Amino acid sequence: MASQEKIMSFPHMGNYHIPIEFLIRHVLENIQVLTPPQITKKTLELGAKYSPDFVCVPFKYNLGNYLEALEQGANILVQSGGGCRFGYYGEIQEQILRDLGYEFEFISIIDNQNVNPLAFFNRFKRLNPQLSFVRFAYYFQLTFKMIEAMDSIDHYIRDHIGFALQEGSFELLHEEFLKELPAVDGFRSLDKIYRKYDALFRRQEVNKPENPLRVGIVGELYTLMEPFSSCYIEKELAKKGIQVTRFITISYLLRHHPKSSDLLEWAGNYLKYEIGADGTDSVARARMLAEAGYDGVIHIKPFGCTPEVNSMPMIQNISSDYKMPVLYFSFDAQTSETGVLTRLEAFHDMLMMRREKEQWQNVI
Template structure:
């Protein structure tokens, strides 16, 4: 491995691979970057084939990403930690891959204990001894601002794509925006691209009612941010003319995440203690969405995700108290996309009927 040229790779999660690749290319100039192919059924099948049966689906997706990357020539894999048992999956995935005969180096960039720039720098420094802190800090912050720009654009899309007059206009412009990001060469360049496309998105023609059906999505972070893992649930809602709200993004998790004490305060009587990972966030946000008059909430999680399972009784209490429907989804390798779409169709029909019933009550 010492004399072999290093080729680094990492798992997918939404479109964030663009920012990850951007950072690696600028701080690890001595290492080639190989982004795995986009997630497909093959990715999940590969991961599921070599994973323990009852491990959560993010593990299976990540393992599938690693297998595709190793088969593509990677020999240096990046693993990140998490706020739940996902933080311990790296060791298991490494052992599985070694048992399959792969020769590679496995590194952890993010762990549960040290999520700060200095910790990031020390890990990157081990891979590139010539890396200065000034260069790392510059590109680390530039990458974070890129992620913020991506998340802001995504929020605009999420709120309006379901009402586009020209089908595919938002997707086409988003693709163009994402293709511009690798050419960023500084903060002014990023700001110029962001402002240009943010203005273009706001100019896209939409036929949005004054009071559209609004649905909030809460749950576990991976299934929220990797659309393939939730059968593209946001896209399916948009097709039905629903305005979607989602809080959890990478920039939210890294910088804008509320303190636990604030989340518990927002959750009020429904939660007295933290329940781990994103579970506390799910309860607090569900209550906030109910108080904001949302038509419904969709709660998504990997099958067997303990923190999210723990959040469900409190969310059901919120649903009962505020008369706001909550639809629950658990995703795994065997989840039927047709079944998900059927349940979404029924949920949409129910929300429409509730709207019509309320309209008649107000008229009477």
């Protein structure tokens, strides 16, 4: 492989491939970056075909991403690790791909013990011996600022897209914003782009009622952040004029995540101990949403995700105590998009009927 051109690829997760590619391009100048094709049914079919049946669907999506990237010429694959059994999937994925006859280098950029800038630097330094810590630190921080800008814009979109007067206006503007990010050449440049689009989004005409239907989404991080894996639930809710709230983003996970003690305090009597991965967060946020008077909560997870399965009884107790409806979704390779949309439609109808009943009772 020494005489080969080095081509690195990585799995998709929402639009975060943009900052990942940005970082690699600027700190690994000796390596070409190949972003795999956008996730489609083909990606999932490929991943599911070669995955063990019992693994969660993020494993299958990632494996499908790797297969598509390898077919396009990638010879270095990046795996990120994670806080649940997903953190141990890299070795299995590597073996599956080698058994299929692919030759490549497999690298874990993040492991469960060393999520800090120095650990990141050491891994990148092995790939680019000429890399200085100063250059790495600059682009690492710039990349994180880019992620924060993306997450901030996304938060505003979730709050308002369902009430846009001009159909598709938010989507088109968001596409323009994402297209400009790769050309960022420094912090001032990034700040200029962010301020430009923040102002443009706020100038979009919306007809948002004073008290719209509000739904919070909690659950496992991959199915929350990769819209294809959850059948674009947020977009479907917005079409129904619902304000959507989601807490988990990359910037939330890496920098703004509350301490475990805070999450347990927010969960109140519903949870005494951590239950792993995003499960504790799901319970705490469900109670916070209930306290804030949200109309409903949607809990999403990959089929068989143990931490999220553990969180469900507590979330159901919150639902019962606060009289707040909760809709549960488990996603896998066999999930029917039609079934998801049908259940969302019924959930929306129920929330509307509850709201109308409350308004009628207030009149009486």
